[in-house]
Amino acid sequence: MKMNIKIWRQAFQTTRGNFQTYILENMDDNMSFLEMLDVLNEKILHEGGDPVSFSHDCREGICGSCGVVINGRVHGPLQGVTTCQIYMRHLKHYKTLVIEPWRARAFPIIKDLVTDRQAFDRILQAGGYISINTGGIPDANATPIGRHIADQAFAAASCIGCGACVAACPNASANLFVSAKISHLAFLPQGQPEKNHRVESMLKAMDKEGFGNCSNTAACEFECPKGITLKNIAKLNREYFEALFRSSLEEHPTHPHHGKGDEVAHAAFHDTHEK
Amino acid sequence: MSYDITEYKNTIKDTKKWLADGLSRSTGKKFLMAMTGLFLITFLMVHLFGNLLLLVNDNGISFNEYSKNMSHSKIIRVMEIFLFTGFIFHIGFGATVSIQNRLARKIPYAVIKSSETSSFFSRYMFHTGSLVFIFLLLHLNSFFIPHRVLESGLSMYESALIVFHNPLFVLFYIFAMILLSFHLMHGFQSAFQSLGIHHNKYTPSIKLLGRFFALVVPLVFAVIPVYIYFWK
Ligand code: HEM
Ligand code: SF4
Numbered sequence A: 001m002k003m004n005i006k007i008w009r010q011a012f013q014t015t016r017g018n019f020q021t022y023i024l025e026n027m028d029d030n031m032s033f034l035e036m037l038d039v040l041n042e043k044i045l046h047e048g049g050d051p052v053s054f055s056h057d058c059r060e061g062i063c064g065s066c067g068v069v070i071n072g073r074v075h076g077p078l079q080g081v082t083t084c085q086i087y088m089r090h091l092k093h094y095k096t097l098v099i100e101p102w103r104a105r106a107f108p109i110i111k112d113l114v115t116d117r118q119a120f121d122r123i124l125q126a127g128g129y130i131s132i133n134t135g136g137i138p139d140a141n142a143t144p145i146g147r148h149i150a151d152q153a154f155a156a157a158s159c160i161g162c163g164a165c166v167a168a169c170p171n172a173s174a175n176l177f178v179s180a181k182i183s184h185l186a187f188l189p190q191g192q193p194e195k196n197h198r199v200e201s202m203l204k205a206m207d208k209e210g211f212g213n214c215s216n217t218a219a220c221e222f223e224c225p226k227g228i229t230l231k232n233i234a235k236l237n238r239e240y241f242e243a244l245f246r247s248s249l250e251e252h253p254t255h256p257h258h259g260k261g262d263e264v265a266h267a268a269f270h271d272t273h274e275k
Numbered sequence B: 001m002s003y004d005i006t007e008y009k010n011t012i013k014d015t016k017k018w019l020a021d022g023l024s025r026s027t028g029k030k031f032l033m034a035m036t037g038l039f040l041i042t043f044l045m046v047h048l049f050g051n052l053l054l055l056v057n058d059n060g061i062s063f064n065e066y067s068k069n070m071s072h073s074k075i076i077r078v079m080e081i082f083l084f085t086g087f088i089f090h091i092g093f094g095a096t097v098s099i100q101n102r103l104a105r106k107i108p109y110a111v112i113k114s115s116e117t118s119s120f121f122s123r124y125m126f127h128t129g130s131l132v133f134i135f136l137l138l139h140l141n142s143f144f145i146p147h148r149v150l151e152s153g154l155s156m157y158e159s160a161l162i163v164f165h166n167p168l169f170v171l172f173y174i175f176a177m178i179l180l181s182f183h184l185m186h187g188f189q190s191a192f193q194s195l196g197i198h199h200n201k202y203t204p205s206i207k208l209l210g211r212f213f214a215l216v217v218p219l220v221f222a223v224i225p226v227y228i229y230f231w232k
């Protein structure tokens, strides 16, 4: 198999990138897409060039590191797989492959096809956890959870944080990722104590990163390699509306001027909340 | 317990902060878009029932009666304020989210296959909405302003006859209704999703109902000026 490979090349985050075209011959149908990039890089190295940078780790669809856009389709033209699970036989009807990095303001390009997805980490740090020590293995029947609730929590927990949802969304919105993280904990009893705080701070962190808003286009659901569904986004919305009315005052301090003349509390409030 | 003016002021300040914080999140904005969108949908239904009276063959007596009652009713006057506020919020937030969405991806993809992954209607909400907005301005200019603001001597029925005998306006009306249909094809079911209403049991019905509404309501709206143009 012979193919033209058009790849986005960008030396640094701050420099301008452009497409470069390479030609690969004698490719095996059963080579994986990432192996094709390996072979291409060998060739570029032999010719004394700068190899193409791309992210990858497990190469079996579980870590979420890999991810590029191939001919306009996030994680390639198949549904329900990551980039590392794409094989050249899936692409052989193309004459030219156009390979682009995830494009989103919140995911700056580090080099070539490698994007900085730490925005996701910062969203998780804002609330994607429970603040208790896990301790020993709990008794299996100590915390009863309905079967279909457990299934939904598991399904949400299978998000690998690859960022394909953002890349596929016409608005570069991170709602599917955030909704997976929110639902996964909100369905389970362990997630209850911090649920209001969690959804408020994770959404705040999400907005701060500069992702777009959800328009319910469902492109994310279509492209997600782990089958995370829009139902999770509806759950996220419900959690948020609930938190609007139920989160504690510590999370939304009111202006402490209600008692008369409490200048100290007043000054402290302005110190901590209006900076 | 005594209350002085600063305490009232602070209560208002706290409430404002709570609402402003809560509704300025992307989920809050979509909540408002969905609520106002659904409100506009109910308004469309009321408006359509009124328009249907134009088809009654009595030289506009029942239609004029109806529009007179509407403009004299106190409840309708109050609802009008809600309606204008609803439009302003819907359009204001619609523009805001659309601008933010555009800014969220500064460099576009070289190859775009979004037609394979999402519906046409969902990607052009801003475009269809904006054209409906232009239509709305023209529409207010030909009906609301002359009757409510300038109090011209014409009856509502006479106005409708004049406006709908202008072929350009009739064509634009039809065009706008097609766009409204596009807007609702996605908007109707999207509003429920934005409000967190999604369940295997009833979401398929909501989607079906949405498509039916998006097809039938603009169609019936559009039939009326065509009928007047050719047969009245
Ligand atoms: C009678 C007129 C209208 C009706 C019934 C209507 C209805 C709706 C509904 C139900 C939604 C879905 C809300 C959601 O996704 O949560 C929507 C979305 C939207 N509307 Fe309207 N709308 C109307 C007019 C307008 C106008 C005049 C604009 C002007 C710009 C507009 C702009 C938008 C935009 C941009 C969205 C998409 C928001 C997003 O999901 O990102 N609409 N509309
Ligand atoms: S929701 Fe799906 S597409 Fe988005 S980060 Fe998680 S696994 Fe990837």
Ligand code: FES
Residues within 6 Å of the ligand: A055, A056, A057, A058, A059, A060, A061, A062, A063, A064, A065, A066, A067, A082, A083, A084, A085
């Ligand atoms: S390399 Fe781990 S998911 Fe692709």
